[in-house]
Amino acid sequence: MAEAKVYIPRLKKLYREKVAPELFTELGYTSKMQVPRLVKVIVSMGVGEARENKKLLDAAVGDxxxxxxxxxxxxxxxxxxxxxKIRKGQEIGARVTLRGNQMWEFLDRLMNVALPRVKDFRGVNPNGFDGHGNYTLGLTEQIIFPEIDFDKIEKVMGLSVSIVTTAETDTEAKSLLAKLGMPFRR
Structure with a gap:
């Protein structure tokens, strides 16, 4: 019986074959488990106007x-x-946590398709790290993703993308993301 091919995302393959060994030697680790890796990606959208118009929240969830x-x-x-004018327990946003292959696919699309579509794009802010090796990126409009049909959106809204890594410091995390292809501003 023939063995089935298992699909591995392009960015994950790049990390395993090229980025992880480079980081291992560059940062002088003694164990392969010390090499920083991606844990999860959180995509969230705050919809402040949802208190007046519930339709906007449903549109944000759909987007x-x-x-x-x-x-x-x-x-x-x-x-x-x-x-x-916000009460405790009122629905005001939407969030998705991506792990595994979906996380790798989303990051690949974000870095190689969506970010270059940003108007006057000169790179992402290199100061978006939180001190613990995690990076947060704010996008001003969801229409930079090619999956979104411009004619069907309710309102242009911004979204936040948080990338959680196992890196101990921000320099390790920045090195990891730069080697994966994150276009940091110079």
């Missing part, structure tokens, strides 16, 4: 599902904020 290919979860306010 995130189209972009990521995975079911989105509606997020609720953790506490009431009077100035923004």
């Amino acid at each position: 995130i599902e189209i972009i990521t290919g995975q079911h989105a979860v509606k997020t609720k306010a953790k506490k009431s904020i009077a100035n923004f």
Whole structure:
């Protein structure tokens, strides 16, 4: 019986064959388990106008599902904020957590297809690290993804992409993402 070919995303293959060995020698690790790797990618969209128009929240959920290919979860306010007219427990956003092959595929599409479509793109901000090796990127409009049909969107909304890594420091994480192809601004 013939053995079935297992699909491996292009970026994951690049990480295993090229990036991980380079990081191992470059950063002087003693064990292969010390090499930083990607854990998960969180794509979220805050919809402040959802308190007046529930249709916008449903549209945001639909857009995130189209972009990521995975079911989105509606997020609720953790506490009431009077100035923004938000009550605790009110639905105000949407979020998706990607792991495994879907995470690798999404990052590949983000770095090689979506980001170059940003108007006047000069690279992503290299200061988006949190001090623990995680990177957060804010996008101003969801229409940079080719999956989104411009004629069918309710409103142009921004979204946030958080990349969680096992890196101990920001320099290790930046090196990992740069070798994977993240276009950092000089």
